Amino acid sequence: MKVGIFGLLGCGKSTVFCSLSGIRPADAGRREIVLGTVKVPDPRLDELSRIFRPKKTTPAEMVFADIPGSAEALLDAAAVAQLRTMDVLTLVLRAYQSPFLSEMPDPARDFVRVEEELILADLAVVEKRLERLAKEKTPAAAGEMDLLRLCRAHLEDGRPLRTLSLAEADAARLKAYAPLSQKTLLTLVNTPESAPDRVPEALLAAVTAHAGTAMPLCAPAEADILELAPGERAAFLAELGQHETARDRYLKVAYGALGLMSFFTVGEDECRAWTVRNGTDARRAAGVIHSDIERGFIRAEVVSYADFMEAGGSESRARAAGRYRLEGKDYRVQDGDIIHFRFNV
The missing domain is CATH 3.40.50.300 (P-loop containing nucleotide triphosphate hydrolases)
Structure with a gap:
């Protein structure tokens, strides 16, 4: 920007x-x-x-x-x-x-x-x-x-x-x-x-x-x-x-x-904030990271930041509590979403 x-x-x-x-x-x-x-x-x-x-x-x-x-x-x-x-x-x-x-x-x-x-x-x-x-x-x-x-x-x-x-x-x-x-x-x-x-x-x-x-x-x-x-x-x-x-x-x-918001990708290698406009769908959000991810988009694995922290900042606890969910290409990304994109190219 x-x-x-x-x-x-x-x-x-x-x-x-x-x-x-x-x-x-x-x-x-x-x-x-x-x-x-x-x-x-x-x-x-x-x-x-x-x-x-x-x-x-x-x-x-x-x-x-x-x-x-x-x-x-x-x-x-x-x-x-x-x-x-x-x-x-x-x-x-x-x-x-x-x-x-x-x-x-x-x-x-x-x-x-x-x-x-x-x-x-x-x-x-x-x-x-x-x-x-x-x-x-x-x-x-x-x-x-x-x-x-x-x-x-x-x-x-x-x-x-x-x-x-x-x-x-x-x-x-x-x-x-x-x-x-x-x-x-x-x-x-x-x-x-x-x-x-x-x-x-x-x-x-x-x-x-x-x-x-x-x-x-x-x-x-x-x-x-x-x-x-x-x-x-x-x-x-x-x-x-x-x-x-x-x-x-x-x-x-x-x-x-500007109607901007951030979603996050996390892991041992990198934690990163990505900026998109309000209303951006999951597939377009994947393209912000890399065009290959957008092209080969399968699903988005999503947990909100609030739900993740409510589970004590533990991925395993958040999963056990059913906080993670799979979303399709038309899902509207929300501010603070933590997302792992599944794709195949």
């Missing part, structure tokens, strides 16, 4: 990237993407690793990408192209006064500005594709034109595509164009230390109307917290009346907004 972090100049985007990834970009004037991979904390995986004592423990991961800004445009062509390759967009908005900027902070105003740019970028793609399809005379082209005309009307009305209700097949077809305004948008409000937990009401209303999610963080303070040793970090957070970092809070918000 790749998360593109972007924002207007002076919003503190790279400091936010540091507060989430722990990586400080060396050159503020660079034009290249900086990547940072973060392991998603999960106490359940920690407990399973303690029980099985595997050679390797592999948590789920999320990749953050710091998208360079531009002094010439809100979103230049390079930034648009880079954002299209991301799975999720994270917009950073400034809520603090900067000595380097004459404009007063107004997160709601800036949100509207950026959202308009995303919508215009998508509208340009839709218009260009419609021009090409008009030259084709096939049923497939006619169906695609109907979909794109619907999108064009929605965009011309100033609404992002994430607010457009589409059939699952049409939504999948639309993703082939990587529309920016269809992607999940998480908004981070970079706050001053004097008001670290506040999201302005005007911004919250705008974000909600555009099917987005917003959360506050004070990027400089959070970046400093990540540089502390784990023991010192916990003590410092306790002094602030917090029990987790902004990064951990962000990961929870992101998982919720």
Whole structure:
């Protein structure tokens, strides 16, 4: 899962990237993407690793990408192209006064500005594709034109595509164009230390109307917290009346907004968390591990994490209690399932 972090100049985007990834970009004037991979904390995986004592423990991961800004445009062509390759967009908005900027902070105003740019970028793609399809005379082209005309009307009305209700097949077809305004948008409000937990009401209303999610963080303070040793970090957070970092809070918000969950595979060799979307069936979940397992899927042997722990973290006790069950390819994987896939290729 790749998360593109972007924002207007002076919003503190790279400091936010540091507060989430722990990586400080060396050159503020660079034009290249900086990547940072973060392991998603999960106490359940920690407990399973303690029980099985595997050679390797592999948590789920999320990749953050710091998208360079531009002094010439809100979103230049390079930034648009880079954002299209991301799975999720994270917009950073400034809520603090900067000595380097004459404009007063107004997160709601800036949100509207950026959202308009995303919508215009998508509208340009839709218009260009419609021009090409008009030259084709096939049923497939006619169906695609109907979909794109619907999108064009929605965009011309100033609404992002994430607010457009589409059939699952049409939504999948639309993703082939990587529309920016269809992607999940998480908004981070970079706050001053004097008001670290506040999201302005005007911004919250705008974000909600555009099917987005917003959360506050004070990027400089959070970046400093990540540089502390784990023991010192916990003590410092306790002094602030917090029990987790902004990064951990962000990961929870992101998982919720994206409809993500984790299932586990366990054993002496490895205990691992795998990320899938809510509603994923067992066969597709097997494919997340390896395409051969999906292709040769026979059955999924499943026990929930809660049932496994209720049996004392003992596989034999869980089996004796009838907690393990065999599920077919259409079984909807649940968050926390511990799964062993049976397959033949």
